[in-house]
Amino acid sequence: MAEDPSGWSLTESDPQVFTQLLRELGVKGLQVDDLYSLDAATLEVLKPIHALIFLFKYIGGDEGQETSGIEVDPLESGVWFANQVINNSCGTLAALNAVMNIPSQWSEHSGEEIALGSELENLRDFGAGMSAFDLGHVLSSSDRIREVHNSFARSSPFSMDPSAFPEREKEDAYHFVAYLPVNGVLYELDGLRRTPVMHAAVEHDWLVQARETIEARIATYPPGSVMFNLLAVRSAAIPRLTRLLNDPTLPAESHMQLSDQLEYENNKANKGRTENTLRQHNLLPAVFAMLKAMGETGTLVDEARVKGQDRRARKEKE
């Protein structure tokens, strides 16, 4: 595989990649999910939510206003904040900027404890008092983080031209920004900015301020000029749902709803495991086997022509 000079490969901005990446870095009790809407009902199902990661890319037009808010010194505000100093790491960096600020939470229930794990705790201790720029270098020179990050790179024995993936998301095309509360204040952590940006004091539910801030930001872009996506860093769902379902005092109507949720979470986790396993494996031998089978069974010829036409038609539509 073609190595980026930094040694960091391109990965996908897929929630299952983030979930597994955090797990392999030793983070306990958290998972990452796509967030399709910021409305109260959607957020309610996913709570507790500890951070939001806002991904966007410009697809033309004006760039809109960057952001509102006040730049603050991370060391004075107690926010852990690292700058992005190398390519291809923006998603991983945003996830780390988020989880380094999520307080540990002890729980008496198995699997529900939230903890950074020793790897990241050591990094945090090592970097105490460092500037955002230096922390960026500490992260980028961590062998363990780079190794885990790169294990999710697209596996291909060929030199990789990123343009080979026209229809799928390329992480480097996106800008990643984490939003989360630290000590009662909503912050925006964007590794490409010099400092954290302070937005609002948080009342009982930080997501109220986060939603207003993100919606206001989206509104500053001309319609159609950006594509965006939101990820939620939330408490691991399966251990909590399993415990609640095993509680004999659970009312029957909640039982139905929670078991649906558990089934959904289990299916998602299984699919994520399959996809992550495939990501970390060279799939070309299986691809060759399928292509040869198509040739041998004579099912390849006309399909190729029809599909070639089809692709041209699609291109014309784009």
Next chain:
Amino acid sequence: MAALISVPAGRSVRRSQDSKWVDPLPEKGLIEMKLEDDLMHMWWKSRENGAVEDELIVFPGEATFSRVGQDPSGRTHILKFSSSDQKYFFWFQRASKEGDLRAAVDINELLQDPTYRPGTAALPEQPAESFPPTPGAPRLSHPEPAPAAAATSSSASTSTAAAAAPAPASTEDMARLLVEWAQSGGLASSQDEPAHLTDVLSPSNITALVTAHPGIISSIKPLLPGGLDLPENPSPQEIIPVLTAPQFTDAIASLDNALRSGGLPGGMMRELGLPESAGTGVKAFLDALKALKRPEAQGEDERMDED
């Protein structure tokens, strides 16, 4: 679970990338929508070979579906995303135009609200009609829609304005377009352009291959990573979700890219049982694969051609 809606429709494409002309493709198909895992899926399916194309996941309110006012036949519709500049064109293919408006309203309502029940929304008033329509009632006649002005709703008229022909096309224009399309020869003209491997080995083709030839599973299975929770001898239903995962599309795209940009070493081709020249490009690679065709597959092939 059955589709929420299924509307006979073909696709239409821009004549060229920046063209404001949109030409209908003759293939018969269906627009279908279905809720899966709380996500609205929308796709176009060929009625000729059952292949699903253009599968989209649409979030509520992200897209609108409306009639293109500039098409005098009234049958061209546009799916337009507010979150991006993606646009898809379709033309309704029911024998009668009766029901086109209902289908368009139902598709659009489902895009806005996944819980919408098709057939329940009131139909918008048609400017060309002389009587007020009864909401939801079956329509007895369907007058020719007035050109340009008769969009299905006010939001739809703004959303289509930028999309299609700059001025209302005359019937002669439309006839000329169809003749030009026919003269371009459809499939024949594409033979000089090698297909992309992602299209040759698309998820629907992989599904068809494995379903028709389950015998190949035993040779593919050992090449897959362990830890996939697959049984020792997986059935087509068990292995297809793995083989059609997006990571396979990425791997196929990287192979396509490697063949296009400089080719693959002949030694690698030899190991695959292909001539060394197969690595020189996509066309050579596909030709070499076609040459693998076993004589005993001949009868089967002929049968498939008749489908």
